[in-house]
Amino acid sequence: MSALAQIERLRLEELVDAVEDLEQTALGHLFGRERETARIEAFATSAGRGGGTLLLLGEAGIGKTVLLDAAATFAATAGIRVLRAAGVEFEADLPFSGLHQLLLPLHAELSQLDPPYRQTLNAALGFSEGVAVDRLLVGNATLALLALSAAARPLLMVVDDLHWLDRTSNGVLAFVARRLAGIRVSFLGASRTGEGGFFESAGLLEIELEPLKERAASDLLSAHSPTLPPDLHRRVLQAARGVPLALLELPATLTASSLEYAAGRPVLVPITRRLTALFASRVRKLSATGRTLLLLAAMDGTGDIRILRALGNDSDGPEALAAAERARLMCVDPSSRRLAFHHPLIRSTVVELSTAEERRRAHKQLADVFAEQPDRRAWHLAEAALGPDEQVAGLLEDLAHRILPRGDTVGAVTALVRASELSPETGEKSRRLAQAAFIAADVRSDLQGASQPLADARTVDREQQPSLTAAVTPSHLLWEPFDAALWRVVGDGRDGTALACGLNAQILLGRECWSTGQWTQARKLVDDAVDRCLANGYVLLAWAGRHVQALLAAARGEYEIAEQAAESMIQWSAARGVGLVQAYAWQIRTLTALGSGDFDQAYRQASKISPPGTLAARTPCALLVQLDLVEAAVRTGRHAQAAAHVAAARGTAVGKLSARLALLAGASAALVAPDDAAPRLFAEALATPGIDRWPFDLARVQLLYGERLRRTRAIKESRVHLGAALETFRRLGTQPWVQRAANELRATGETKPRHHDRDRDTLTPQENKIAQLAASGLTNKQIGERLFLSPRTVGFHLHRVFPKLGIRSRAALRDALVALPADSR
């Protein structure tokens, strides 16, 4: 028979007796708590009258737990169903472990919930995998489950030591605790004062437990230590200062080391310190096995009796456990068959007494005991790791990806940061840290949280810039295609195993589709991703998606949509100093301005991203808008600035990074070159292998080339390039650019359009009306007043009208409208 089985068989009967004795004294006779008991008992049955929330606060040993027990017993006798859970110090902070404990008895009712609630709770509580967790949804699902169960029988939730409950459960319970009125559910919690913790208790009803009054304390002491001589009785009373735990525990030490006591310790040692010292002296008297057992139990936190296995089959584990029981340190709880400390202070004391090496070894042993529980195992191994260890780092990374969809961002970030610390290889180190930074920034939109991992990642990755930048910014796309990998991540995200990563991948794919001219697909991907980002509070990630949406809108001449996005990005990022999002907005405005022929505006916006003559570091858009900036500068007569920008790009050889950048850099150089050199440079840029992949960029360069050729009277050749550009713009559906190319082509004397495309090139009735009013001399505001539009909307319509009419200013409107054939007005 195994040691474990032996213990279980031998010890239980004895233990039941011992615990029952204890319970009788504690539960039956609460000294000096008449008022509190009355109040708590009244509260305990409040669920039957609608429900509510009450918190018990007080120092260690003051009697919180015993009052919770009393409330639970009272409620149960009154026919109320009681659910219980407790936070445990040192327990692995795994998402929703506390909520799991609390709601486990309602498992059967779970199946009656509506599918979204059911799926969410199942995933959060770890009953099933595959559904991404939304924190708000978990809160609402919990409420729904409680209400459902309470419809049959009122409920009382009793949660002890809230300050140690896992973070995610705390968040949900704080949410739930505020919304119980009327659903026949009550929440009674206890928390240690001064422990902090995560529970948001502000505004909830509280009872602060005071020390017992002298009389009650004396009665309690007499009841438990009836043989204590009067002078010692007096001294214990004085030392315990009304804290029940001290009144119960101090006499035991007195008899054992009364000399030490009589020698007169300073009376004003805080009571918790005094109790800790007392428990410490008891722990020190145990055998080595006994201390190891206590440490294992303390670090495990679950009370799982299987930890005895860690001591080995032939050890003196059973005797050690018995000795710990006799010393009133630990016992096996007969109902749950779990190891329990007599008081949580003993657990803290045991850990405090241990050395770092002992704790490390305990974690290692616990990892072996819980080999079949991957989350717990990974957590223990991480605590046990001494130095870099790729296997543990990998396990932690997996852990992060399991807990992220369960809604524990902080946990995921912590795990990834630790995984990075444990990574032996620089590449892996920075990749994991970058993931942590990304999740921290995105998911929590908490940039404070992100900045540290990000800063670390930069230090780590100094030599490996591309991989890091690739992981944390959209500059991914500057490098070679990586669609296949992304699609896999998107798939994972949809399965709920890595929601944020999946959404991120989906947006990157959308961006890739935008860059490669698959605009319908791009819009589908980002529209969906943005919706889901917003639903889950992934704010920064949502901006990345809206960036692509707005670029698409700008390219298609939907300027109002584009500008709205740019405006909200500026507002959001200004308050937070998020440069990346600001740059998104400027890029959108640059494209809008280029499309509408407002080159001065295009120059100003592009210069904000990266001033002429520099390529701003770590600003991916800077590389992509280089041609925009150079074109806008050339067209507005800023030749020096244009040349400086081209020189900067040449200096850093960005063209070597990818074919796309080679195209953009080459065309920029051609733009600033004198007429005799330009054609060769354009031709070279257009000869870059692989540039078909970026049709919009390619067509824009063809347009620029065609324009230059036309100006230098190479009319026939210019038509070839302009025609090709026009074809592509039409296929993409980018109206402003169709117009530009069509106008250029017309100017070469080619009168017959290649396609009869009146729908695209003519004014809509609304545009026509606005154009007529503008031509008559009205301001945007006046036009807006007549047509019930905002002046801004009017402005956008006009922006669209100008390129269609091939003009650049309001002054030219009237002539252009007169020249227009009647059927297109």
Ligand SMILES: Nc1ncnc2c1ncn2[C@@H]1O[C@H](COP(=O)(O)OP(=O)(O)O)[C@@H](O)[C@H]1O
């Ligand atoms: N008013 C009381 N009368 C008798 N025993 C008490 C009283 N309050 C607490 N105790 C006992 O004191 C010990 C510590 O109380 P506990 O409820 O565990 O404190 P806390 O939860 O605040 O740390 C327990 O053994 C408990 O039974």
Ligand SMILES: [Mg+2]
């Ligand atoms: Mg307690």
